[in-house]
Amino acid sequence: MIIVHHLNNSRSQRVLWLLEELGLDYEIKRYERDPKTMLAPPDLREVHPLGKSPVITDEGLTIAESGAIIEYLVDRYGNGRLSPAHGTPERLRYTYWMHYAEGSAMPPLLLKLVFDRIEKGPMPFIVKPVAKAIAQRAKRSFIEPQINRHLDYLENEIGHTKWFAGKSFSAADIQMSFPLEAAAARGGLNATRPKLMDFLDRIHKRPAYKRALERGGAYELG
Incomplete structure (x- = not known):
């Protein structure tokens, strides 16, 4: 099961959007920003050392960075959807x-x-x-x-x-x-x-x- 470590008001929203476009099952683990500093909570560092979002976990893999996550999901689960053919x-x-x-x-x-x-x-x-x-x-x-x-x-x-x-x-x-x-x-x-x-x-x-x-x-x- 894909788990999205989702921080409010962050780039992780577009990961949720991609998962919905692909019709994939996933779970959300929620994190809230500090209302004063707007920084991510410390417990995100337990998932990834930088403590930033988005991060996903999938079949033992932990993947960070929006672009890397999107490419991983499209390559692994897209079956040719949402990406143009190579060489075009x-x-x-x-x-x-x-x-x-x-x-x-x-x-x-x-x-x-x-x-x-x-x-x-x-x-x-x-x-x-x-x-x-x-x-x-x-x-x-x-x-x-x-x-x-x-x-x-x-x-x-x-x-x-x-x-x-x-x-x-x-x-x-x-x-x-x-x-x-x-x-x-x-x-x-x-x-x-x-x-x-x-x-x-x-x-x-x-x-x-x-x-x-x-x-x-x-x-x-x-």
Whole structure:
């Protein structure tokens, strides 16, 4: 039995979504973030030394990292579903987006989250104006331009095909969902980029996506 070590408001939600798309049986072991620090609880380190989510266990294997989990599940249980055939242009795009999601899209969004918290978080009165000014300058001069560059790039790319790897929905779309949902929540993605907003609308309407939300619980990235 596949066990998903599921952290609320995290990348593990897309693992639940993939499992629902594949129609696989699985169990969920739930973990809750610390409401003050938003960090994962220490007992996740009993599953994997880094103490992060997602992590799955399956037939004695422990697998971490979203991309690795998705590739493992599609390769082992997909039977040709949700991944283009090897040697095709679509497969190359599939592989690219599987790596791009975490390797390129997420770092500036994570930086924005960190600097937002620095800007708004509690700190001694004497240093708050300095910290706030540094955070605002970092966001304005580097982080936000980087996010906008990526969003412009993605808006153009998704405009060429219905889905990221081509005309058919694939696991690459599941992998790409998290950075786009994070961008919509806190990175400035809105109706000014209609193709990306349409992508989000289409995935949110998928029955498997809805079932994953029902099983995984509240999913808020703001």
